[in-house]
Amino acid sequence: MPPKRFDQARPFLTLIVIVIAWLVVPVVVKTFTRASFIELQAPITVAASYARDLQEYWTLRLHSNSELIEAGRDLARLTATYEYSVQQNATLQAEVARLEELLKLPAYANYRPEYARVVRRDFSGWWQQLTIRKGRNYGIPVGAPVIFSGGVVGRVSEVRAYTAVVELISNPGVRLASVIEGETQPISFQGGINATFDAPRGVIEFVPLSVFASAAMPKRLVTSGLGGVFPPGLSLGTVTKVEPSADGLFKSGEVQLDPRLSTLTEVTVLVPLNPE
Amino acid sequence: MATHDTNLAERSGSLVQSHKNYQPRVVFFYFVILALLLTLGGGLAYQQLLNRDRHRDTERVQNQRRILVPGPRGNIYDREGRLLVGNRARFSVVLYLDELRAEFRREFIRIRKNYRETGDKDLPNSAQMEEIAHTTVVQRYLDQVNDILHRAVSVDRTDLKKHFDRQLLLPYTLIDDLEPGDYARLVEHLPVRSPLQVMASSTRFYPYGSAAAHTLGYVGVDSDIDVEDFPGEDLKTFKMKGTLGRDGLEKVFDTQLQGEAGGTIFRVDPTGYKINPPLEKRLPVQGKNLVTTLDIDLQQVAEEAIGDRIGTAVALDVRTGEVLVLANKPDYNLSDTSPHISQQTWQDIIDRNALLNQAIGGAYPAGSTFKILTAIAGLRSGRLDPDQVIVDCDGVVKIGNKLFYCSNGNGHHHEITLADAISHSCDIYFYEAGRLITPDILAAEGRRFHLDQRTGIELPNETSRMVMPTPEWKEEKMGERWFPGDTANMAIGQGYVLVTPLDMACFVASVARNEVYTKPTLLHRPNAPVQHSEPIGLTDAQRAVLLHGMEGTTIYGSAKDINKLPLYHVPVRMAGKTGTAQKRVVKDGQLGTINFAWYICFAPIEKPEIAVAVMLEGETLGEAFQGGLNATPVANLILKKYFEKRDHPSPFVSPLKTP
Numbered sequence: 047m048p049p050k051r052f053d054q055a056r057p058f059l060t061l062i063v064i065v066i067a068w069l070v071v072p073v074v075v076k077t078f079t080r081a082s083f084i085e086l087q088a089p090i091t092v093a094a095s096y097a098r099d100l101q102e103y104w105t106l107r108l109h110s111n112s113e114l115i116e117a118g119r120d121l122a123r124l125t126a127t128y129e130y131s132v133q134q135n136a137t138l139q140a141e142v143a144r145l146e147e148l149l150k151l152p153a154y155a156n157y158r159p160e161y162a163r164v165v166r167r168d169f170s171g172w173w174q175q176l177t178i179r180k181g182r183n184y185g186i187p188v189g190a191p192v193i194f195s196g197g198v199v200g201r202v203s204e205v206r207a208y209t210a211v212v213e214l215i216s217n218p219g220v221r222l223a224s225v226i227e228g229e230t231q232p233i234s235f236q237g238g239i240n241a242t243f244d245a246p247r248g249v250i251e252f253v254p255l256s257v258f259a260s261a262a263m264p265k266r267l268v269t270s271g272l273g274g275v276f277p278p279g280l281s282l283g284t285v286t287k288v289e290p291s292a293d294g295l296f297k298s299g300e301v302q303l304d305p306r307l308s309t310l311t312e313v314t315v316l317v318p319l320n321p322e
Numbered sequence: 323m324a325t326h327d328t329n330l331a332e333r334s335g336s337l338v339q340s341h342k343n344y345q346p347r348v349v350f351f352y353f354v355i356l357a358l359l360l361t362l363g364g365g366l367a368y369q370q371l372l373n374r375d376r377h378r379d380t381e382r383v384q385n386q387r388r389i390l391v392p393g394p395r396g397n398i399y400d401r402e403g404r405l406l407v408g409n410r411a412r413f414s415v416v417l418y419l420d421e422l423r424a425e426f427r428r429e430f431i432r433i434r435k436n437y438r439e440t441g442d443k444d445l446p447n448s449a450q451m452e453e454i455a456h457t458t459v460v461q462r463y464l465d466q467v468n469d470i471l472h473r474a475v476s477v478d479r480t481d482l483k484k485h486f487d488r489q490l491l492l493p494y495t496l497i498d499d500l501e502p503g504d505y506a507r508l509v510e511h512l513p514v515r516s517p518l519q520v521m522a523s524s525t526r527f528y529p530y531g532s533a534a535a536h537t538l539g540y541v542g543v544d545s546d547i548d549v550e551d552f553p554g555e556d557l558k559t560f561k562m563k564g565t566l567g568r569d570g571l572e573k574v575f576d577t578q579l580q581g582e583a584g585g586t587i588f589r590v591d592p593t594g595y596k597i598n599p600p601l602e603k604r605l606p607v608q609g610k611n612l613v614t615t616l617d618i619d620l621q622q623v624a625e626e627a628i629g630d631r632i633g634t635a636v637a638l639d640v641r642t643g644e645v646l647v648l649a650n651k652p653d654y655n656l657s658d659t660s661p662h663i664s665q666q667t668w669q670d671i672i673d674r675n676a677l678l679n680q681a682i683g684g685a686y687p688a689g690s691t692f693k694i695l696t697a698i699a700g701l702r703s704g705r706l707d708p709d710q711v712i713v714d715c716d717g718v719v720k721i722g723n724k725l726f727y728c729s730n731g732n733g734h735h736h737e738i739t740l741a742d743a744i745s746h747s748c749d750i751y752f753y754e755a756g757r758l759i760t761p762d763i764l765a766a767e768g769r770r771f772h773l774d775q776r777t778g779i780e781l782p783n784e785t786s787r788m789v790m791p792t793p794e795w796k797e798e799k800m801g802e803r804w805f806p807g808d809t810a811n812m813a814i815g816q817g818y819v820l821v822t823p824l825d826m827a828c829f830v831a832s833v834a835r836n837e838v839y840t841k842p843t844l845l846h847r848p849n850a851p852v853q854h855s856e857p858i859g860l861t862d863a864q865r866a867v868l869l870h871g872m873e874g875t876t877i878y879g880s881a882k883d884i885n886k887l888p889l890y891h892v893p894v895r896m897a898g899k900t901g902t903a904q905k906r907v908v909k910d911g912q913l914g915t916i917n918f919a920w921y922i923c924f925a926p927i928e929k930p931e932i933a934v935a936v937m938l939e940g941e942t943l944g945e946a947f948q949g950g951l952n953a954t955p956v957a958n959l960i961l962k963k964y965f966e967k968r969d970h971p972s973p974f975v976s977p978l979k980t981p
Contacts, residue, residue, distance in 0.1 A: 219514050223506030232506040236514065252411060252522055272503045273510025274470075296411065296522065 081206075088209050092179055095165035157191075157277065157316035160184050164310050165209065174217035174240060178313060181206045189275060191316045196304040197281030198222075198269060199313050212313070215282060216246035216303055223273035224250065224282055226257055227266040235267065235282055235301065246303040248283060253297040259285040267301055277316070379556075386601065387491050387590050388554040392547045392564030393581020394524040396609035398538060398571060400618040401644070401846045407538050407572070409608075410527035412661060413500040413520055415508055416493035417463050419486070421517040429455035453483060463518055464496050470511045471497070471504050491560050491588060493521060499661065526565070528656035534621050536650045536679035537614075537781065537844065539570020540659040549583040552604055557587065569677070571844060574780050575612055582607040615644035615846040623963045624649035627956040633919075633938030634680040635956050636827035637964070640834045640930040642850040643841050645779070647934075647960060648824075652676040681827075682779060685787040685820035686937060689901030689949065690730070690747045690880075691920045692815025694833060694872070696755055697740060699767035701864040705758040708867040711737045712758070715750040722806045726753055729902065730880055744871025745879030747900060749814050756813025761804065764812055765790040770838050770856075773825050779842045788825060791818035816903060827935035830922040833858070834897070834930035836865060869927055872897035880950040881921065894965060898923030898957070900949035907943075914943030921953035925961055932964050 068076070109117075145151075162184075166177035180186055182205055192199040192212045200220055204211040213220050217237040224235040231254050238247040250267065259265040264284040271278025281304075288299035369377070398407035433455055437445050446454070461477045468475055475497060485494050500508070500520070508520050526541055544566035564583065567576035584606030589597045624635040628651040637647035654676045658667045671677055678684060700706030713719070715735035717728050728735065728749040735748040743751035756764065768774060768790035776784045789795070791812060793804030811817030821829075828840040832855070839855035860868065873895060875881050880900040901920030906913065917940040924933040934957040940947030 221509055221512075221514050223509045232502050232509070234509045234520075252413075270506050272506030274507050275510045 085207055088206060091165050091177060092208060095163060095179060099163070156319040158319055160186060160315040160317050161312060162186075162210075162315055163312055167308070167310075169240075169243065169308055174214045174237065174246075175203070176200070176212040176214065176310065176313070178210050178212055178315070179208070180315070181208045181210045183208055184315075185317060186210050186315050187317065190318065191276045191280075192313050193280055193316060194306070194310055194313050196306050197283070198276060199307065199310065201275065202315065210315070212315075214246070214307055215248060216240050216307060222276055222282075223270040224267050225270045226250075226253070226259070226285060227268055229254070229257060232270040232272050238300070243308075245305055246307050248301040248303055250285065250288075250299045250301055251291075251296065253288050253299055255290065255297060257288055257297060259288045259299065261286045264302070383556055383558070385589055386554065386557050387588050388552075388557040388559040389491055389586045389588065390547055390549050390552075390559060390561045391584045391586075391606050392544070392562060393583055393606035394608045395526070395541070395565060395572075395581055396579040396611045398579075398612045398614060400614055400616045400621075401646075402617065403613070404618055405529055406534065406614065406616070406618060407656075408527045408529070409524040411522045412498070412525040413505040413522055414495050414498040415467050415500065415512075416495050416519055416521045417460060418493050418517045418519065419460075419490060422459055425459050426452075426455050429459050433458070453479070456486060457482060460494065460496075466512075466518060467496055467508070470507050473497070489560050491590070492562060493519070495521075499525075523562075526656070526660040528660070530618060530622070531657055532653045532655040533618060533625060534616055534648065535570075535653040535656050536677075536681075537570050537616065537645075537648045538656065539572035539574075539782075540568055540656055540663070541565040541572050542568045543662060547583050549585045549604075552583075552585045553602060554585075554587050569783075570679075570781060571612060571614065573782050579609045579612060581609040613846045614844050615639070615646065616648065616844070617646045617964075617967070619967060620647045620960055620963050621649055624956060624960050625651065625653070627959045628938065631938050631952075632680075632941060633936065633953075633956075634684075634823045635934065635936045635960060636681050636824050637932055637934045637960050638827050638831045638840065638842060640831045640840075640924055640933050641852045643828070643831065643843055643853050644846060644850065645842050645844050646932065646964070648679075648681055648844075650678070650680050679781065679783065680937070680939075681823045682777070682781055682784040683822075685785050685789070685822055686918050686939075687817070687903035687905060688815035688819055688821045688826060689903030689918060689920045690749075690752075690814055691826055691830075691899050691901035691922045691935075691949075692819060692821075693744060693747065693752050693813070693901075694868070694899050694922070695767055695771065695773070695829070696752055696759065696764060696813045697744060697868055697871070698833075698858060698860065699764050700740075700755050700759045701868070702767070702859050703759060703763050705760075705763070706740060706755055708740045708864060711739055713738065713748075713750050713754045715748050717750070719750050719753055721753060721757075721810050724807050726750075726807070726810055741867050741871035741874060744868070744899065745874030745877075747875070747880045752813045753810040756809045757806065759813070761809045761812055762792055764809075765792045765795075768819075771829050771832060772839050773821050773829060777822075777824055777828055777842050779824060780844045784824075785822060787820060788822060789818050789820040815901060823935050823937040826920070826922050826937070827933055830899075830924050830935060831930075831933035833868075834924035834933050836860070840933075869897050872899055872923075873927055875899055876923070881954045882950075894926040894961075895928065896923055896925040896961065897927050898954070900954060902948045902950075909943055912943060916940045916943060917945065917947035919947050919949040919952040921949050921957045923957055923961075925965075931968075932961065934960055 160180060162178035162180040164176050165179045168175050168177075176199070178192075186202060186205055188202055188205050190202045192201060198215050200212045200214040200217065201222075202210050203213040215222075215235070215237055218239060219237065221234060221236040223232045225232055233253050234251045236249050236251070238249050240246050257265075264286050267282040267285050269276040269278055269280040269282060283301040283303040285299050286302050288297040290296075291298050394409045397405055397409070400406050430452055433451050437451070457477055457479050460482055464475060464477055467473070477496075482494065485492075496518075497504075505520060512518050512520065528538075542565065544564040545561065547561050547564035564580075567573035567579065572579065584604045585602070586600045586604075587602035588600050591597060620637060624637070624647045628635060628649060631651060633651055635647055635649045636645065638645055652674045654667075654671045654674075658664075697706065701708065706712070714737050715728055717734055719726050726749070730747040730749060735742070735746055735750065738746070738748050738751050740751075742748070743755075774788050774790040776786055778784075791808070796802055796804050796808065796818065808817055812819055824842060828842055831840040832838055835853070836858050837853075837855045838858055840853060858865075876896045876898045881898055899922050901918075901922075903918040903920065904915045905918065907916055909916070919938045919940065920936065922933075922935045924930045936953040936956045938947070938952050938956070
């Protein structure tokens, strides 16, 4: 009887031994184990994303020629529009550079764009993050800003060998300096508490009392460029509500973020060329 | 077995016997134990039931702490809703020490271990090592901030120790008053969940710098803020610094402007660190806003016109007594007083005597502007006939044993009537008028116009040194009898006559309304009713003579030069009176005379709207500093701006409502 009793308890004892062993194992070992686990898991995630790309490719291949021709025509129109915008931007950038030179203003940081596919999305109430298919292998640093055609996506929070994790701006753990279009005073933007699958929202604080915005008269919120991480003028979302805070000193408000944040397939990481 | 049983019976019998022998003592001890138990039970009941509330209070006081946060002050606006004093955000980066308990402990252990390993016998004691640990950890966090802001700030150990000793529950400020760029960098670089946070507080903001500095006033630090109807008065309380009005409207309306303080009650652990969440919390509320009667456009014009000279200008709405302008020079930049006044700034303000609000705090001889009162007294008492020539001014007259000169019009006004005497400010005429009227009647008229009293304007430090002298007053105050020369001097606003510039502004506003009293106010009420007081009591003809004389001042009299300058031209009829008062002073070791240049006026004559009084103080002994030359342009610029605005009014900006 006693040996049988011991056999029954063995799994629990093993678990206890493992837990105790894990507790006393040095931090370096733990970090290494965790990193190894993630790096070993990464190829599976990346492979799944490649499989999805392949799936999309074959889905597109199945489209009729006329659909492809229409899509190509739309794309050509879009490209023409973008070409025009690019030319306008180039002119404006030259003008800005001239004025900066004239006023002896310090230049904003320069960035190298690194385009990356999204391999995984996590929009639970807790995490609000993306995993992209580029990491240290493309020189992506922690903290780098990530953008898409609609504005700011978030910032890189973790970099692995072949992947990187991007915390979305809808994440309450992301905070950055922003300005309401037409204003000069920088205000604080922070991701809001977003329920899973809800429209992403953020909050703004320290808004001057002179600022008014509502759902009927929304105002655009853009990056300030003063924080040193994000370049200026990138869209963050739309301020749909501001109301005085109880201290009477500022207002606080809500920001409606771009709903496309939850369906992104490709983003651009801005890698600083001259990091501080 | 039988033997064994027998022995057992014997032994048990003996035991019973012995037990029976000791029974009384055992019973006694029963009672003793019972008594002890009752005592214990009673004590327990006493402590747990009867003293329960007391113990609960003791425990509460021991384990709970209260933090009070001041509410932001209310804003101050001008009459058109423009912000004169507001609050600006003052960002600082702070460290929440209560979140660093474990880190402090680890650092303490590490420091102790290092000292022990060195084998040094001269080890610091535990408190010293704790202080070193605190400084090291805080500096580590400050270095993070330094990296972000590219600074090299070090922790002030004394300040940190003081904070630990006295204000442990409050966040420790590492860097105060951040620039917007620094604030933006910290917001973007500091982790959201970190003991390091950017905190915003409120400090006074003055969009117009030094404009109306004496009227608006400044605030100082209030270390003893209070909160009403918030529990925990008996708890140990930490108070964040608030503000207290020290001068001007900030002082007088401090109660209204003060916000309602907020508060938080936390439970703390035995080492004094707070335990979240708070047990009680109330957010601070901003104080009430104040809408003043000042017009910042006029105020700025007046201050610019006075420039670097010493002096003051007051403009009143004749109808309501609302103060449109209350300008004083020298002044100080209110922005230099916020968030606190540096020792250097304070010394500079004192050295320049820039704190004095001359409009209400200084008493000056009124000079010839007083002749309006003399004229009114003479007309009302019947001692002056407007058409009668009472003197032949050849520039000098002997009164008593002294020669009295006419200081105006090159001293040759010849035969002159009242209206011209006012226009040309003929001293000789008014010497004689004073003799006819008598000092008692003059003083009574002055008192009737409240020139000997405080105006009661909503500002602190209004002087009470005004004097409307009489022979009795001189006898009482100086022990001397009244001379005819005293009457002559009094009639032209010299001698012992002392008034404030605000008094004279109220006086001329009263004259404009044909009444004797104007109550000035700095509180703007839309559609404020027209003030009314006792009529002066002049007949229409007498009033016409008075106004004719005052208008003549601005056309051909002592202020005539002003209308030659197109810049100063005011396209309305104006009634005015210049004045140049002298005062003997010792300056830089030399005895001499300085002049006070006065000008009082109102406009338009037909339907008066605005009254102005300007007084500028000459700075050089013996300088030809005159009302007509120096004070009049200031008033004219104010009037010009006033009538420009009246004809082209700016839209009213509604002040933000006080929550």
